Amino acid sequence: MCLGIPGEIVQIIPDRPDLAKVDVSGVRRAINIGLLDGEHLAPGDWILIHVGFALSKIDEEEAKAALAFLEGIGQAYADEMAALRDSTIEKG
Amino acid sequence: MRFVDEYRDAQKAQALAAKIASLCEPGRHYKFMEVCGGHTHTIYKHGLEDYLPETITLVHGPGCPVCVIPMGRVDDAIHIAEQPGVIMTSFGDMMRVPGGHGSFFDSMAQGADIRMVYSPLDALKVARQNPDSQVVFMAIGFETTAPSTAMTVLRAKAEEIENFSIFCNHVTIIPAIKAILDSPDLRLDGFIGPGHVSTVIGCRPYEFIARDYGKPLVTAGFEPLDVLQSIYMILLQLVEGRSEVENQYSRVVPYDGNRRALTAINEVMELRPYFEWRGLGFISHSALRVRERYAAFDAERIFEVPGGRVADPKACQCGEVLKGVLKPWECKVFGTACTPETPIGTCMVSSEGACAAYYNYGRFARERVKEATTR
Ligand code: SF4
Numbered sequence: 001m002c003l004g005i006p007g008e009i010v011q012i013i014p015d016r017p018d019l020a021k022v023d024v025s026g027v028r029r030a031i032n033i034g035l036l037d038g039e040h041l042a043p044g045d046w047i048l049i050h051v052g053f054a055l056s057k058i059d060e061e062e063a064k065a066a067l068a069f070l071e072g073i074g075q076a077y078a079d080e081m082a083a084l085r086d087s088t089i090e091k092g
Numbered sequence: 093m094r095f096v097d098e099y100r101d102a103q104k105a106q107a108l109a110a111k112i113a114s115l116c117e118p119g120r121h122y123k124f125m126e127v128c129g130g131h132t133h134t135i136y137k138h139g140l141e142d143y144l145p146e147t148i149t150l151v152h153g154p155g156c157p158v159c160v161i162p163m164g165r166v167d168d169a170i171h172i173a174e175q176p177g178v179i180m181t182s183f184g185d186m187m188r189v190p191g192g193h194g195s196f197f198d199s200m201a202q203g204a205d206i207r208m209v210y211s212p213l214d215a216l217k218v219a220r221q222n223p224d225s226q227v228v229f230m231a232i233g234f235e236t237t238a239p240s241t242a243m244t245v246l247r248a249k250a251e252e253i254e255n256f257s258i259f260c261n262h263v264t265i266i267p268a269i270k271a272i273l274d275s276p277d278l279r280l281d282g283f284i285g286p287g288h289v290s291t292v293i294g295c296r297p298y299e300f301i302a303r304d305y306g307k308p309l310v311t312a313g314f315e316p317l318d319v320l321q322s323i324y325m326i327l328l329q330l331v332e333g334r335s336e337v338e339n340q341y342s343r344v345v346p347y348d349g350n351r352r353a354l355t356a357i358n359e360v361m362e363l364r365p366y367f368e369w370r371g372l373g374f375i376s377h378s379a380l381r382v383r384e385r386y387a388a389f390d391a392e393r394i395f396e397v398p399g400g401r402v403a404d405p406k407a408c409q410c411g412e413v414l415k416g417v418l419k420p421w422e423c424k425v426f427g428t429a430c431t432p433e434t435p436i437g438t439c440m441v442s443s444e445g446a447c448a449a450y451y452n453y454g455r456f457a458r459e460r461v462k463e464a465t466t467r
Pocket of ligand 1: 407408409410411413420423424425426427430431435436437438439440441447
């Protein structure tokens with residue numbers, strides 16, 4: 001729950017500027033980007049996601065480092081990804 | 093993982109370790125607290141303590157939100173979950189946390205409808221799909237998750253969803269750090285500041301630690317090298333006679349935090365006069381509750397909760413572990429009566445809890461560090 005998971009924005013969802021389709025380790029989900037609305041996010045940008053919300057914009061290198069950390073963490077990351085996979089926050 | 097296995101990182105770590113050792117004053121003992129459970133995890137996972145001189149002790153702090161929820165609140169949540177027509181939703185981390193009469197999992201086995209969700213937005217979705225049930229979200233966490241809960245309440249209001257509420261257990265990190273600083277049991281020399289909480293609150297709220305208590309604080313990233321680097325930065329401050337807030341994790345943490353997130357929290361929630369923390373007792377202004385104007389989304393107002401206080405089990409020494417007074421393995425029931433499968437205390441439940449981290453990794457990390465350093 002406290003883990004920040006990096007994801008890459010694939011698409012800002014039309015009509016819902018607070019939602020983006022995000023690729024998180026190969027899983028594509030709608031993520032709420034309302035907390036970063038001053039950042040002018042666009043496809044290709046990387047974000048750090050907590051419980052369905054993007055909390056910070058990061059660069060690709062940081063995203064890779066964060067992923068390496070998460071993969072090393074084992075079960076907790078597996079649980080978080082399983083939860084994310086089951087999540088369908090909103091259409092998108 | 094990579095760190096000890098990959099030669100290059102092990103080399104970098106040793107170079108940092110040598111720099112750290114060279115800064116230590118002979119004969120002086122240092123105690124640094126890592127506030128955040130994520131750092132505890134990194135430290136045990138990679139056996140970082142074994143890279144440090146023996147005169148440096150890392151003390152684990154209270155920064156595991158699951159670990160600090162008192163038993164009474166778990167009982168209250170279960171009480172709500174067992175009301176007719178209620179669907180309780182919760183992060184997976186919370187499911188095993190024992191209250192006075194069992195956990196969410198136990199209550200589920202007895203027929204309560206409790207569902208694991210990844211995000212509060214998933215809980216809101218459950219509410220949309222079940223208009224005839226009252227859907228309650230067990231909201232826990234520090235400032236990392238509080239904005240998400242707040243945004244979800246705002247969304248529920250905008251959509252006029254009437255069967256959704258939150259049982260608010262959000263806690264704030266600063267009062268907990270202050271309580272530890274004021275506690276007579278512990279003399280600390282510096283802090284490894286939390287990473288992700290700081291993306292929201294920024295670094296300014298820590299300035300009093302440097303200014304009023306004269307202790308360095310370095311906000312740190314989660315990789316092993318980040319943690320070592322931040323220890324080096326703390327020591328350098330001590331050697332140079334400084335006490336400042338520094339940001340080792342500036343690649344993610346803006347010094348001013350995330351304004352939008354703070355505004356969302358402040359719109360929906362306000363500070364409680366006081367809140368009980370497991371192990372730390374009552375701390376004033378240390379937790380959040382739903383503001384009056386969002387009362388319709390406040391499970392505490394909708395349901396009558398018993399609000400009882402339950403003393404922690406006698407065998408449990410989580411309080412000492414959370415304050416950093418005891419190391420996990422010094423608890424009498426560690427690894428025997430208390431394991432991740434049958435937790436007695438919360439520190440064993442969450443993967444970010446110090447006991448679980450040590451149970452899962454700590455015992456093996458030492459061996460691996462030895463291998464890496466003799467390679
Ligand atoms: S071993 Fe169990 S009871 Fe002891 S401090 Fe850790 S979590 Fe608490």
